[in-house]
Amino acid sequence: MKPDESFLPVAVVTGGARGIGLAMGRWFLENGYRVVLVDIDAGTLAQAAGALDRSGHVLAIHCDVSDPKQVQAAVEKVEAVFGRIDALVNNAGVAVFKPLAETTFEEWRYVMATNLDGVFLCTQACAPVMQKTGGGSIVNIASISGLRASTLRSAYGTSKAALIHLTKQQAVELGNVGIRVNAIAPGPVETEMARLVHSAAIRRDYHDAIPLNRYGTTEEIASVAGFLCSETASYVNGQVLAVDGGFDAAGVGLPTLRKPVEI
Template sequence: MAMLDGRTAVVTGGAQGIGLAIARTLIDNGARVVIGDIDQAAVDKAVVELGGADAARGATCDVRRAADIEALLDLAQSDGAALDVMVNNAGITRDATMRRMSEDEFDAVIEVNLKGVWLGTRAAAARMREAGRGSIVNISSLSGKVGMAGQTNYSAAKAGVVGLTKAAAKELAHLGVRVNAVQPGLIRTPMTEAMPQKAWDQKMSEIPMGRPGEPHEVAGVVAFLACDWSSYLTGTVHEVTGGRFM
């Protein structure tokens, strides 16, 4: 049996990048997956790539809106299934130095990357506690550990995800619900590959393993945290960084 056979999982920001890799890995390990993304066209394309309706379903979801998240979870449970796994992955960047960053750019990143994770964690926890089990995985970032110049908004939000994860884990542990976080470092995606070569080379020089990570390497850690192999882990933070900033 695959380690997630019979499980139902929801992945926000699941139509592209790391989120799509997470959805694919969960499906490969037996889960039925519902993806949410703000781009409906991307959702439709991703569902086809993931194997169609037998493997995945999707819906538009703005994680800043509690009603959108509830609708996504309703879709996951529309056939009476339990909500077994919630992956709060959706995120955005609005990089600028603090001097040049606008309040709107700061607020946008906090709203999506921190409040969105809080809304997703709260909604999933309310359903999982009724079943007495479940795994919530929140995607943070190495930026939340060390802080990155030009990312005061993003670094603050991703550090907040760690604090949120630990606090929620303490609230939910006695109910059988686990909450853990993953902090990716430099992962090869279209977004990171579009950065200036000088910035890419600088980041590469900081990685002891000498290469960027691949989306499936983040997804594998998420799948581990989603399944019973990690049944005694909660409130933990897992760095997927190639050893960068140990």
């Protein structure tokens, strides 16, 4: 790092090797931040960081966010290399989609360990570093599944619902020291995983249920996270923003009744 770059803000993005996390890393870079990409997939992480790197502005850290020692070591490395943390996006997440009766306790704990414990650990480790430079912003990536129940999501949906409440707890406590905490609840997003596991029938059902009749893009989620981390959102704290094309607002509305209306 060059001496005159120490003032540049630093954003830490977990699950930053691909998809939404990688799009967020790109957004922060394009908006003047130095970026730390954290991921458990070392190979993909190295490729992502190599593709984004701009004169030492990207730091890649291999880390399992559910491991307290690894998280603490990662944050200590960020502080040693960049000297500060201004934004944290808790994006790392895993999913097990099974019926409730078929979900094992090991699978339940696997989901909770990353989606909930990981956010707790990363926030707890980053907040003291943020305080040293006057505060910052944290964005937790929840899910529309944390706002409305759905089949096959007993572990995933519950972890995201708990994350939404954890966000409010964090906002109430950390707001007192200048750290804002908010959550984004994405609806279906165009990612490699979605393209692999969502059949044509599933995609049609989602399109029917979403008023905008499409999936979101990773860039759309990233831009909202960027807004929440920016000074433009300086009075936004403890909120959950569904970025879902109207999916949650549609509730139980029947798709067959939701046809274009001439105005």
